[in-house]
Amino acid sequence: MTGPSSGEAVAKASPGGFSWLLEQRVLLSVAVLAVLPWVLPSQALAVNVLIYGVVVMGYNLLFGYTGLLSFGQAAFFGAGAYFTGIAIGRYGVPWFAAVPVAVLLSTCLAAAIGIVSTRTRGIYFSMVTLALAQLVYYVALQASSFTGGENGLRGFTVDRINLFGLQLNFLDPINKYYVLMAFAALAMWFQSRILNSPFGAVIEAIRENEQRARACGYDVERSKLIVFMLSGAISSLGGCMLALHLSIVPLDILHYQTSGMIVMMVLLGGARSFFGPFVGAASFLILEDVISLWTPHWQIFVGAIFVLFVLFLPKGIWGTLLDALRVGKARP
Amino acid sequence: MDLSLIIMQLLSGIALGAVLVITALGLTIVFGMLGVVNFAHGALFMIGAYAGLYLASLTGSFWWGLLLAPILIGAFGMLIEFVLIRRLYGRSIDDPLLLTFGLSYILVEGVRIVFGSDGIPFPTPPQLIGVLDLGIGFFPRYRLFVIALVAVVLLVLWLTLEKTRVGLIVRAGARDPTIMQVLGVDIGRVWLAIFGLGVGLAALGGVLAGPMRSVNPEMGSLVLAEAFVVTVIGGLGSIVGAVVAGLMVGISISMVALFAPEMATIVMFALMAIVLLIRPQGLFGVRGRTA
Numbered sequence: 044m045t046g047p048s049s050g051e052a053v054a055k056a057s058p059g060g061f062s063w064l065l066e067q068r069v070l071l072s073v074a075v076l077a078v079l080p081w082v083l084p085s086q087a088l089a090v091n092v093l094i095y096g097v098v099v100m101g102y103n104l105l106f107g108y109t110g111l112l113s114f115g116q117a118a119f120f121g122a123g124a125y126f127t128g129i130a131i132g133r134y135g136v137p138w139f140a141a142v143p144v145a146v147l148l149s150t151c152l153a154a155a156i157g158i159v160s161t162r163t164r165g166i167y168f169s170m171v172t173l174a175l176a177q178l179v180y181y182v183a184l185q186a187s188s189f190t191g192g193e194n195g196l197r198g199f200t201v202d203r204i205n206l207f208g209l210q211l212n213f214l215d216p217i218n219k220y221y222v223l224m225a226f227a228a229l230a231m232w233f234q235s236r237i238l239n240s241p242f243g244a245v246i247e248a249i250r251e252n253e254q255r256a257r258a259c260g261y262d263v264e265r266s267k268l269i270v271f272m273l274s275g276a277i278s279s280l281g282g283c284m285l286a287l288h289l290s291i292v293p294l295d296i297l298h299y300q301t302s303g304m305i306v307m308m309v310l311l312g313g314a315r316s317f318f319g320p321f322v323g324a325a326s327f328l329i330l331e332d333v334i335s336l337w338t339p340h341w342q343i344f345v346g347a348i349f350v351l352f353v354l355f356l357p358k359g360i361w362g363t364l365l366d367a368l369r370v371g372k373a374r375p
Numbered sequence: 376m377d378l379s380l381i382i383m384q385l386l387s388g389i390a391l392g393a394v395l396v397i398t399a400l401g402l403t404i405v406f407g408m409l410g411v412v413n414f415a416h417g418a419l420f421m422i423g424a425y426a427g428l429y430l431a432s433l434t435g436s437f438w439w440g441l442l443l444a445p446i447l448i449g450a451f452g453m454l455i456e457f458v459l460i461r462r463l464y465g466r467s468i469d470d471p472l473l474l475t476f477g478l479s480y481i482l483v484e485g486v487r488i489v490f491g492s493d494g495i496p497f498p499t500p501p502q503l504i505g506v507l508d509l510g511i512g513f514f515p516r517y518r519l520f521v522i523a524l525v526a527v528v529l530l531v532l533w534l535t536l537e538k539t540r541v542g543l544i545v546r547a548g549a550r551d552p553t554i555m556q557v558l559g560v561d562i563g564r565v566w567l568a569i570f571g572l573g574v575g576l577a578a579l580g581g582v583l584a585g586p587m588r589s590v591n592p593e594m595g596s597l598v599l600a601e602a603f604v605v606t607v608i609g610g611l612g613s614i615v616g617a618v619v620a621g622l623m624v625g626i627s628i629s630m631v632a633l634f635a636p637e638m639a640t641i642v643m644f645a646l647m648a649i650v651l652l653i654r655p656q657g658l659f660g661v662r663g664r665t666a
Binding site: 112159160162163165166167169170171173174175177178181182184185298299300303306307310340342343345346347349350353354357 | 459462469476480600607611641645647648655
């Protein structure tokens with residue numbers, strides 16, 4: 044999974060139109076997402092691709108770019124959703140204020156989990172993040188007066204939103220999609236800025252060789268904690284989007300099966316590629332939709348496909364596609 | 376609150392911990408030897424419980440289920456190593472974790488197809504039904520049996536590892552597989568056997584837990600988190616660590632359940648966080664490898 048050089052770096056070094064295209068990745072990605080509701084079989088599917096795409100993109104910052112395999116991303120996805128729902132339903136916070144508040148609180152949670160988990164390395168990190176995320180799950184289960192416990196969080200519905208005087212019916216799927224897409228675009232812009240910054244280079248250096256990054260004078264522990272928080276923040280925004288979309292928050296969102304699904308999505312699409320998470324989320328959700336049409340046991344097929352990907356296509360759909368394009372274009 | 380109640384709860388905790396010890400031991404031995412964390416460990420625990428139940432009803436005796444299920448599931452584990460895990464040696468350490476995660480999806484759904492999604496009661500063997508008077512209170516016979524059996528299994532494992540030639544090869548292989556190959560040991564066969572042993576221990580944990588918990592396809596997911604917590608507290612790869620941490624977690628869960636039942640599921644995670652803050656490598660872990 045770890046190659047000698049980052050794909051982005053190869054593309055920048057090569058002349059021609061392909062690298063220019065990659066530099067416009069945010070615009071390109073937004074353009075693709077904008078046509079999604081008209082291309083996919085259902086608008087519900089498109090909204091889910093959008094939401095899970097953002098969650099997985101945040102996770103990709105941690106797993107793909109920094110090389111930290113966390114099995115606890117559901118904690119931040121769920122935290123974003125729960126905090127949004129609680130802020131709107133219990134405290135009557137307007138939706139546009141609830142989202143930043145929820146992201147901020149989720150980032151604090153990510154800081155707390157990150158302080159403990161980034162002290163560990165390798166496989167230990169995966170196990171510790173899984174365990175701490177399960178802790179969040181059980182806390183949400185027990186604190187039922189706040190979270191609704193097993194029944195999930197209900198009783199907050201955003202049906203009408205006021206966009207600078209423009210009244211939008213939020214129950215209309217298309218309006219809802221494009222409002223949520225604005226959040227996704229914001230997240231993509233933010234992630235792209237992180238990756239292009241010097242900090243983005245540091246986290247990739249940590250992935251390639253932690254010892255060397257430390258020898259170069261970078262504070263590896265602090266960088267890991269920061270990237271853990273940033274990743275949690277972006278994924279929690281996906282949670283906010285889910286809460287606004289569904290008007291309920293199911294408890295299962297916090298379970299480690301959700302973390303596992305996020306891991307599956309990033310690998311199906313392609314870790315370490317900018318648009319891979321959206322491809323992964325779309326492939327997973329379409330696969331689930333199609334297979335569950337003729338059998339309730341879709342998980343067995345998804346599991347098998349995932350195993351085959353780990354064995355034979357570790358770069359995922361989008362990553363493999365990008366590699367093939369680069370071989371054709373960058374090296375004549 | 377009187378002392379005898381606390382002692383009874385302590386015994387309960389040890390019984391609970393004994394199952395955790397066996398399960399976490401399988402995980403930690405495989406990691407110590409192969410450097411692989413088996414994410415399907417919880418699913419294999421669950422399959423062990425189902426296999427024990429099925430074999431017990433087939434033969435009409437719990438004891439055959441207890442004996443055969445770990446052997447059969449252990450052999451199935453060797454098949455998994457031979458067909459899937461083996462291809463990933465030398466690749467990123469994350470890959471076996473990811474692969475076994477996908478595998479757990481297949482196993483859980485496979486059990487749902489064969490046995491259905493609902494829980495099945497696992498009858499306690501007739502010889503062990505009821506309680507035993509310990510002088511200070513009554514304690515379920517079955518739980519005493521679990522504690523005794525786990526103690527015997529631990530003793531046998533320890534003697535095999537420390538006192539036999541096979542144990543010597545295994546311990547040396549964990550230190551330096553390359554040297555072992557140079558010395559003419561087929562390390563691939565050792566790894567195959569160890570993976571089978573690890574999976575067999577998970578299945579044994581599943582059969583033992585059967586009469587104490589309800590048997591359902593999802594039972595493995597909680598067990599996996601518990602086994603992770605135990606191995607992280609004890610130190611990944613450390614056998615002594617798995618035993619100490621397993622008992623520690625079992626006892627803390629049942630003690631907290633006595634005073635604050637709603638905190639019982641949370642306490643082990645809190646314990647883990649505290650241990651990590653003080654000793655990131657776990658109580659008996661070796662620094663450098665994981666922290």
